Amino acid sequence: MAPKLEVVSVVDAVIADLRRRMFSGDLPPGAPLTEATVAATYDVARTTAKAAIESLVGERLLVRNAHKTARVVTLDADDVRDVYRTRSLIEGQVVRTLADQKRVPDAARLALDEMHALADADPERIVAPDMRFHRALVDALGSARTSRAYEALASEVVLCMSHVQGAALLPTADIVSEHEEILRRIVDGDAAGAAAAVHDHLGRASDRLAALVEIRAAETR
Template sequence: MAARLGVVSVVQVVIRSLRARIFSGELAPGTPLAEVDVAAQYEVARPTAKAALENLVASGLLTRNAHQTARVTLLSARDALDIYRTRAIIEAEAVRLLAAQREVPSEAREANAEITELVGASPIDIIDPDIRFHAALVQALGSRRTSAFYAQLTDEIRLCMTHVQDATLLSTKDIAAEHARLLQLISEGEAAAAAKVLEEHLRTASNKLAEHLDSL
């Protein structure tokens, strides 16, 4: 059992490092990541490198066709629209249910307060609190299955947001203001209006990202 836990730990270390390098832009979209190269770079066994790469393929950060080297995912405009459309389906329903109970997640308030404090800072800095804000809306439902399903999208959401913020497609001030408006509507029990604000918030981001990706 101890040996098994050790292997899992090493795999997770490699996964975390590769994820960080992808999100920072060090590993640009389209960059190939061969098992043998990853194993050599991290000084781990090839099965460990393979397990790490398979995890990142499953999360959408890497793309690999049969018998080909994995590559950092290059999002298309269609990918971005699909990811945000899926988010909207889950998050809008979460917002409706929260508004019906007038339940405002404290984690969402805290995350948006952090975003507000970052107005004027690098747009990349708001990615973490922005993700926490939206995740808090879903997690507040208290549904293990819904949260688990949403969590499967997290890496692709972060990849999208990295593109959005790296290109400064959205204003931090506007994001914080829209979040604040959404939380206000939830607290007032305005379910339909809250869902509409959420959907428009995500639609604006997805459309700007799709336009940006099409221009590359």
């Protein structure tokens, strides 16, 4: 049987590559992004470029005031803390529910296995399986509304995670160990412990990234 290929539109392909470039730092915070630039870079129509930019504004990866050029979002320390706080509220309750059922989704185990395999790799490579791990837990709740609420945060979450790993703020071994602890608590049926493990894991990343953002902001004043 021939493999099934995923077909994406030109707009989606442009969005995906712009998103990748923002996460990698190729398009840094504050960088302007015009329809003309996007159209020329990807050899697409201006209407396609406009649609891509509007989509990324909706994801809050780009910001644009009325009649102004869109720019890559610049997260301040309060933004960072709020993203992680919101994650903690959602994920903390999710793991409590999963622990009550002693249920670990297979997708979370697979993502953790992939993180193990990347223990000695470039820290930024762990971002994708890390995000899959957390998404798997949320989706395992079986609530379409909760998954949609989490998905609304997804781009900002990955942007924060990319900054954390890009600056090597957390050792990969520690990240893997913290994910193992979350699953261990769920398997043990320790709802309070699972929630605490999630809060501690996200709190460390939040504190370190917020501190880095504050330092960099002070340096540019």
